[in-house]
Amino acid sequence: MSSFRFIHLVQFVVLMALQILLMRNLVLFDTGFCFVYIGFILFLPIDIDKVLLLVLAFITGITIDLFYDTAGVHAAATVLVGYLRPFMLKLLTPRDGYETSDNASLTSMGWRWFLTYGIVLLLVHHFTLFFLELNGFKLIGFTLAKIIASTFFTGAVLVIFQMLFFARRVRGFR
Template sequence: MINIENIKQAFIWLLFVAGQLLLAQNLVLFNKAFCFIYLGFILLLPLGISRINLMLVGFFTGLIIDIFYNSLGTHMAATTLLAFLRPLWINAITPRGGYENVSAPALKNLGLSWFLAYSLPLMAFHLLTIFFIEAGGFHMFIFVLMKALASTLLTAFVLVLLQYLFYSKGRYS
């Protein structure tokens, strides 16, 4: 259970969550675009992780974020949903060569266009869930939709930027 890979992931988890709570939480553009980089951690976990573990990690991450955001339940529900959908979506968009020699669904392994096709729909789903739960229903439909789309774009932009900065070894296309 305790090996180098797990410790490394725990460390990355801490970085993402601390980054979310201390920095990204304050990054709001035009009162609409929010940055939820902590979902980058769920998205970038290795392909080998089991679905059960993935969902438990998502659930726990959501709980921690919720405690700090005073929105108990919201991020838990959305992140669990994201973790549930991730393997399904990864199977649905298998690239031509399959996932041989690919450790994680990251930009350096599979290229920018694949990464966007992978992350944008999942993020949009996650953020729509969050904002609709937060709004408590479907009144203000357009407003919530705009908020979720703007946030998806901002989060994806920051996530791609982070990967160019910190996961820099590898090929790009």
């Protein structure tokens, strides 16, 4: 097993354990929920095969559904993020293009790029998740507040996670 695959396997296990054991019970003011497991999909390499990405997204989401007893809503939201991720990456392609070894991470792509990429995909994930959970558009004001608070809470935790555990690299200076 190559070190690349091992690193992503460890990342999957760590993010799943964090989500299931810690983040499940961490809620800010009954509004902000933290879903760090989505970081696994966000941090995958840029050039990953699209079918593999969707399979990994489904496995990630269904794993959370098994522990949260949520009948597929996490899987649906995560697969949607996996589906939209290549389009978002194409939209945010730098002028020089991506390098084949690039990961979608703060340390390799920079703050502005990562925050744009992360916030948009987190908003899509949380919007899908909360409205599927509600099974409609009732309580839209409270649900929108949950989406916004959860997006920024999850985004902040993922940025902290990256700053603590990812190697320090600046794009162009490897």
